[in-house]
Amino acid sequence: MGLSVWCHDQAGPFPTVPYTGPSWQPEGKAACQPHEYQRAGTVKLLTLLHPAEGQVRVKGTASCTNTILHGWLKAELTAILQTLPGPAIPSDPTSLRTVWEGWQADLTIKPTLLADVPPLRMLLILDNLAGHKTPAFVGWLFAHGIRPLYTPLGGSWLNMAESIQRILKRRALNGPYPTTPEQITAWFEAVAAHWNQEPTPFEWGGKRQARRQRQRERRHALGGSGAYTRTPIRRRPTLSYAHKHDK
Secondary structure, three states: OOOEEEEEEEEEEEEOOOOOOOOOOOOOOOOOOOOOOOOOOEEEEEEEEEOOOOEEEEEEEOOOOHHHHHHHHHHHHHHHHHHOOOOOOOOOHHHHHHHHHHHOOOOOOOOOOOOOOOOOOEEEEEOOOHHHHOHHHHHHHHHOOEEEEEOOOOOHHHOOHHHHHHHHHHHHHOOOOOOOHHHHHHHHHHHHHHHHHOOOOOOOOOHHHHHHHHHHHOOEEOOOOOOEEOOOOOOOOOOOHHHHHHO
């Protein structure tokens, strides 16, 4: 349909504490972290992911109120819309409303559409939070041709933005000891910029799922209990009834 799909999520808070993880140290001289530290604040990470290309946009903030979150999303989404090609769907009012209504045909709660809906240009995946459903924010999305889609309750893992956040956290905070929130923000923004130089597209059933499937196939079930082992257990050969009776 020519629609751009983006995912949004918030991660954190990340405090100023020593983080465990690997480090480039000489063999036998492991990196040591202090046992005493001061909590100088926390950082919340705002994230926008484009799964088709793997491009990510991030921002570190001390708090994540609706004012801060919605302001950042509006600025980023406006910049993204300016880079998109023109809408590929019909532009007459009747066809436009039919397209919008088709996206909420099976919803339990249907947001009220605007009287004059614009061409639909983007789908935005969001977690099922109350702040994401405020009328002013949803109305702004509709006015700019953006259709919000909320993950089901208990199904936030369906939001691919959580995957990129885990990758960025591992690269930014595995091993070091940040002493200020500004350091954490700078590290997240640095790893995101490095990631965007050669991003990896995100897709369901991609290479990651193939690796997990191969890993499952290498496991051996234990007595049908649901437990597994990586190596098969050696079993003693069983004797037949006739063999045992002869002995």
